């Protein structure tokens with residue numbers, strides 16, 4: 001099939017979801033057929049230990065031109081699965097959804113319309129009414145999203161929603177790594193895709209199996225957010241961060257040590273009793289600050305050296321050309 005032949009690629013990362021897959025595929029197929037979309041489904045089996053892969057093989061054998069599957073050798077995580085799916089997707093619009101039937105394929109036509117007609121680069125689902133555990137998920141998720149909105153500057157209510165739609169150009173130009181699947185809109189924004197929309201989507205109870213992410217998702221999520229913010233702000237110019245606070249610290253320590261020495265000299269000249277400089281705690285604090293300042297400065301320098309050698313030090317995306 002030629003590139004432009006496919007309207008929609010549905011990318012589905014999955015880890016031990018054998019019970020849901022057939023029902024999910026049939027539902028997607030129904031929606032696509034009703035709306036006359038040419039589509040493909042990419043199942044990325046993220047090292048499942050149940051029979052998910054056999055189910056995918058079965059589906060592929062019945063619809064080989066539509067159902068494609070990739071089987072990772074072990075569990076690499078949702079980000080890796082999405083990354084692989086994004087590389088392989090051929091549709092003009094790429095839709096990601098979870099495999100556990102919590103996301104409804106009925107949302108696909110409207111998501112597709114928002115990308116193709118309204119001109120959005122990314123449309124993120126918003127599970128306004130959630131069917132998850134209230135205490136362990138809904139509440140932390142509210143806090144998490146509030147922080148994410150502040151840090152990323154993207155006004156989404158549900159940044160980590162599995163159901164999202166992208167223009168093909170977006171997924172081909174971002175790299176989802178580590179556990180960054182929670183922040184794909186931020187990755188897109190950093191790559192220059194700023195038309196990011198939101199659509200309220202239906203959410204459903206998990207029918208089979210259980211959630212694959214524990215409470216540590218929030219701890220990791222916050223740390224990853226910090227990393228992304230830092231990378232975006234200073235990733236290409238670490239000296240602007242380390243150099244600045246390093247220099248400030250060094251200067252503070254330097255001034256402090258001059259004050260300590262000056263006070264000692266003054267005391268000596270005027271015959272006032274003063275403690276030995278070596279026993280003065282401020283002396284040690286000043287030295288510590290000067291040393292730390294030098295180290296931070298050096299960290300900035302090393303960072304710059306590392307970046308000089310990074311293959312994507314000069315990455316840019318061209319939007320148009322005349």
Ligand code: UDP
Pocket residue numbers: 012013014015016017046075076077078081097098099100102162210211212213
């Ligand atoms: N998933 C995955 N690899 C993992 C963990 C999860 O591919 O290591 C898939 C999982 O099978 C599901 C989706 O990611 O299709 C979302 O996972 P889950 O439903 O457990 O997350 P929740 O709905 O609890 O946020």
Ligand code: MG
Pocket residue numbers: 098100102206211
């Ligand atoms: Mg789920």
